[in-house]
Amino acid sequence: MRHGRWRFLAGALVPALVLHVLFVLSPYAQAFYLSLTDWTGVAGAAHFVGAGNYARLGGDSLFLDAVRNNAVLLAVVPLATVGIGLFLASMMHLGGRGGRRGIAGSGAYQIVYFFPQLLSLVVVAVLWGFVYNPNTGLLNGALRAVGLGGLARSWLASPALALAAVAAVLVWSSVGFYVVLFSAAIDGIPRELFEAALLDGAGGWATFRRVTLPLVRDSVQVAFVYLGIAALDAFAVVQVMTVGPGGPDGATEVIGLSLYRNAFQYGKFGYASAMGVALFFATLTLAVLALRSGRRDRLEPA
Amino acid sequence: MNRSTLAEPYPTRRTLLRTALTAGVAAPLLAGCVTGGGGDADPAAGNTGARTADNPLGVKAETPLEVVIFKGGYGDEYAKNAETLYTRKHPGAKIDHQGVQKIGEALQPRFVANTPPDVVDNTGASRLDIATLVAARQVADLGALLDAPSFDDPAVKLRDTLLSGVVDDGTFAGVPQTLNFTYTVWGLWYSRSLFAAKGWSYPKTWDDMLALCATIKAAGIAPWTYQGKYPEYINDPLLSMAAKTGGLTLVKAVDNLEPHAWKAPGLIAAAEAFAELAGKGYLMAGSEALSHTEAQAAWSKGKAAFIPCGSWLESEQKGVTPPAFDMVMGPVPARTAGDQLKPTAVQAASSESFLVPAKAKNPAGGMEYLRILFSQQSAKAFAQSAGTLPAVAGATDGLTLSSGLGSVRDAVAAAGPETFTYRFRTWYAPLAKALDDATGELVNKRLTAAGWAQRVQKAADAVARDSTVQKYTR
Structure with missing residues (x-):
C-alpha cells in the first residue's frame, strides 16, 4: 500500500516539478549567470565578465535615479493604498449609525471600488495619460471648472509632480482590491467583539485601533508585501504613461524600465540581467522583512 | 511561546541562502540554454549556384527563400509584390513570407540559435538593435549586392540607383550591412x-x-x-x-x-x-x-x-x-x-532596414530579393501605396503626389547633394x-x-x- 502511495505522489508531483524547474527556476538561474557575462541577446556567444556589470550599476546615473524613484514609490504606495483601503473597508462595515453597520449603499461602493481591478494596468495607464493631459485632460478641466485653474499643471511633464502622478495611479488602480480583501478580513471578526467595544464606550477610532486593526493584521501584512513588490516594479504604468518614458529627465525612471531599455534597445542583456538580479534581491529582502516584522505578538481572537 | 514549535511558513535565512547557493552553482550548468548556439558550420553551403550575367548573385534555382517583413504602417503588400517578381524570375523557388509586427520577439531566438531567415526587414518599435547585431557578426556584407547590376538596367550598378546617403546609412566600419528602403x-x-x-x-x-x-x-x-x-x-x-x-x-x-x-x-x-x-x-x-x-x-x-x-x-x-x-x-x-x-x-536618412543574416541558409536568394525589391517597378508601386519616398532615385518621377509628399520630393531635389544625417x-x-x-x-x-x-x-x-x-x- 505504502509503495503505491509513493508512486502516486511521485506521479502527481514530478511533472509539475519538472515544469517548475524548466520554466521558473532555470530562467532565474540563467539570469544569474547572464548577469556575469556581456551577452548581447542576438548571438549564441557570451563572454564572462565577472562582477563588471554590477560595478557599472553604481556609475549609471539613470539606474541610480531609478533606485531612488522605486524607493520613493516603496515608501508611499503601500502605505497610502493600505491606509485608504482600511479606511474604506471599515467605513463600509462600521461607518454607519451606531457603529454597528456599514454606511448606506456599502455593497454598491464595494463593487465600484473594484472596477479599476478589472482593467489591465496598460489600459489604466493610457486612461490616466488622458486624464493628466495638460490642455484637454479631465484633471485640469475639473480644476478650471471649479475656478481652481491656478492649480492646473503639466502633471506628467513637471519633474516635481511626475512621480507623484505615477504613484497616484498605482494607488488608484490597486486600492479596490485591498478594500475587498480587508472587507473579507473584517467580515471574519466576530460581531460580539465590536458590540463589546461599543458597550465599553469605545468610539469609532478606538474600535478601529484596538479591535479591527489587530484582527486584520495578517491581511495588512500580506498587502504590504504585494504592494511593495508592485512599487518596486511600476514598469507598465511608467512605460506607457510618462514623458520619455521615464522622464522628464529621469524623474519617473524605474528599475524595470532601465532593465528593459538596456536589454531590448541597447542589446545589453548581461547588464540588464545584473539589474534584474539586483531587483530580485531587493524584492526578496523586502518580502522577508515584511513577513518577519509581523510575526511577533500575533493576536488570536479567542 | 516557544518559537520552535511554530510551523515555519516563511523562508528562513538558512533556507534562503541554501537556495541562492544552489542557484549560483546550477547557473553555469543551465546557461547553455540561452548562450549555446550551434556550431560554425556554414548553413548556406551548397545553396549558391553559378554567377551569370542573368543571375549575378548566383541564386540556385529551387532553393527556398524565407522573407520576414515588418508589417507596420506600410503593410506588407509591397514585399509580396517583390516576391511575385522573384518567383517569376526563379520559378522553382518556394517563398515563405511572414509579415510580423514584433520583429525582435520573432527573430531574437532564431539569431541566437543560428537559424535566421534569409532576408529581414528589421523595422518597427521592437526591431533588433542594428549596432548590436553588427557587432555580434550576425549580418551579411551586402557589398556584392550593391555592386551587382540593377534589376532594371544591367549597365548600372544597384548602388548607383539609390538616393544620396542611402549606402552610407547602412554602412558600419566600412562594410555595407543594411539596405534601407524608404527615404525620410x-x-x-x-x-x-x-x-x-x-x-x-x-x-x-x-x-x-x-x-x-x-x-x-x-x-x-x-x-x-x-x-x-x-x-x-x-x-x-x-x-x-x-x-x-x-x-x-x-x-x-x-x-x-x-x-x-x-x-x-x-x-x-x-x-x-x-x-x-x-x-x-x-x-x-x-x-x-x-x-x-x-x-x-x-x-x-x-x-x-x-x-x-x-x-x-x-x-x-x-x-x-x-x-x-x-x-x-x-x-x-x-x-x-x-x-x-x-x-x-x-x-x-533612409530607414526600413533590410538585412541578410550572416547565418542565412540562402543568402544569395536574400540579396536577389533585395535587388528585385529595389527595382523601379517595385519602388514605384511602393511610393504610390505608402505615400513615402523610396530610397530608389527617380521612383516618384511621373507620379502625381499629395501636397506633403510633393514638398518632400521638392526639398530633396532642392538640396541636391547637401543632405546630411x-x-x-x-x-x-x-x-x-x-x-x-x-x-x-x-x-x-x-x-x-x-x-x-x-x-x-x-x-x-x-x-x-x-x-x-x-x-x-x-
Whole structure:
C-alpha cells in the first residue's frame, strides 16, 4: 500500500516539478549567470565578465535615479493604498449609525471600488495619460471648472509632480482590491467583539485601533508585501504613461524600465540581467522583512 | 511561546541562502540554454549556384527563400509584390513570407540559435538593435549586392540607383550591412492654406522665424508645438540647424565622439535658438506633455502653426487632417548668414532596414530579393501605396503626389547633394537617450544652452571611454 502511495505522489508531483524547474527556476538561474557575462541577446556567444556589470550599476546615473524613484514609490504606495483601503473597508462595515453597520449603499461602493481591478494596468495607464493631459485632460478641466485653474499643471511633464502622478495611479488602480480583501478580513471578526467595544464606550477610532486593526493584521501584512513588490516594479504604468518614458529627465525612471531599455534597445542583456538580479534581491529582502516584522505578538481572537 | 514549535511558513535565512547557493552553482550548468548556439558550420553551403550575367548573385534555382517583413504602417503588400517578381524570375523557388509586427520577439531566438531567415526587414518599435547585431557578426556584407547590376538596367550598378546617403546609412566600419528602403526627410511642417490665408511666408532664416512667430502669436495661434512626450522630435530641427551652421565637419565630429564636439559654436547657437523659442513662449503651452498623436492632432486642428517631424507625418495624419489643409514641409531655417551648408540643405536618412543574416541558409536568394525589391517597378508601386519616398532615385518621377509628399520630393531635389544625417543615434543608443533628456530640459527652460552642451558632452565622453561599446567612425 505504502509503495503505491509513493508512486502516486511521485506521479502527481514530478511533472509539475519538472515544469517548475524548466520554466521558473532555470530562467532565474540563467539570469544569474547572464548577469556575469556581456551577452548581447542576438548571438549564441557570451563572454564572462565577472562582477563588471554590477560595478557599472553604481556609475549609471539613470539606474541610480531609478533606485531612488522605486524607493520613493516603496515608501508611499503601500502605505497610502493600505491606509485608504482600511479606511474604506471599515467605513463600509462600521461607518454607519451606531457603529454597528456599514454606511448606506456599502455593497454598491464595494463593487465600484473594484472596477479599476478589472482593467489591465496598460489600459489604466493610457486612461490616466488622458486624464493628466495638460490642455484637454479631465484633471485640469475639473480644476478650471471649479475656478481652481491656478492649480492646473503639466502633471506628467513637471519633474516635481511626475512621480507623484505615477504613484497616484498605482494607488488608484490597486486600492479596490485591498478594500475587498480587508472587507473579507473584517467580515471574519466576530460581531460580539465590536458590540463589546461599543458597550465599553469605545468610539469609532478606538474600535478601529484596538479591535479591527489587530484582527486584520495578517491581511495588512500580506498587502504590504504585494504592494511593495508592485512599487518596486511600476514598469507598465511608467512605460506607457510618462514623458520619455521615464522622464522628464529621469524623474519617473524605474528599475524595470532601465532593465528593459538596456536589454531590448541597447542589446545589453548581461547588464540588464545584473539589474534584474539586483531587483530580485531587493524584492526578496523586502518580502522577508515584511513577513518577519509581523510575526511577533500575533493576536488570536479567542 | 516557544518559537520552535511554530510551523515555519516563511523562508528562513538558512533556507534562503541554501537556495541562492544552489542557484549560483546550477547557473553555469543551465546557461547553455540561452548562450549555446550551434556550431560554425556554414548553413548556406551548397545553396549558391553559378554567377551569370542573368543571375549575378548566383541564386540556385529551387532553393527556398524565407522573407520576414515588418508589417507596420506600410503593410506588407509591397514585399509580396517583390516576391511575385522573384518567383517569376526563379520559378522553382518556394517563398515563405511572414509579415510580423514584433520583429525582435520573432527573430531574437532564431539569431541566437543560428537559424535566421534569409532576408529581414528589421523595422518597427521592437526591431533588433542594428549596432548590436553588427557587432555580434550576425549580418551579411551586402557589398556584392550593391555592386551587382540593377534589376532594371544591367549597365548600372544597384548602388548607383539609390538616393544620396542611402549606402552610407547602412554602412558600419566600412562594410555595407543594411539596405534601407524608404527615404525620410526631416523639417518643419505647416499648412500652406493657413499661411496663404494669413499672408505669412515660410522663413528662410532663424531671425525671420522669430519675427514670424511674434506675428503668429499675436494672431492668437501658438507658433510651434512639438511631440513633448518624445523629446527626440524637437532634437531633429535643433541638430539640423547646427549641421547647417557647422557643416559636415560638425556632424562627423559628433558622430566620431570627438572631445568637445558638442560644444561646437554651431551646436551651442542652435541650442540657444531653441532655448529662445521656449523662452519667448512660442511653444504651445502643454506641448511638453503631449504624445506625438496629441501634438500632431493639435497642429492639424490649427492650434499651432509649425511642428517638427519627419516625412512620415502626412500618412500618419491621414484621417485627422481637415480637407484643404495642404500640409507641406520646409527646411529648417538658417541660424547664421555664414552657414556652411545652403539654406536648402535637409536632414535626410533612409530607414526600413533590410538585412541578410550572416547565418542565412540562402543568402544569395536574400540579396536577389533585395535587388528585385529595389527595382523601379517595385519602388514605384511602393511610393504610390505608402505615400513615402523610396530610397530608389527617380521612383516618384511621373507620379502625381499629395501636397506633403510633393514638398518632400521638392526639398530633396532642392538640396541636391547637401543632405546630411547623424549616425550616433544608431551607433550609440544610450547617447541618444541622454541627448533627448537634455533637450527636453532645454526647451522647458530648466537647462541653459551651455548646460545642455556640457551634459551631452559628458554623455558622449562616457560612451567614448566605455570599452564595452563598439566604436564606429565616418
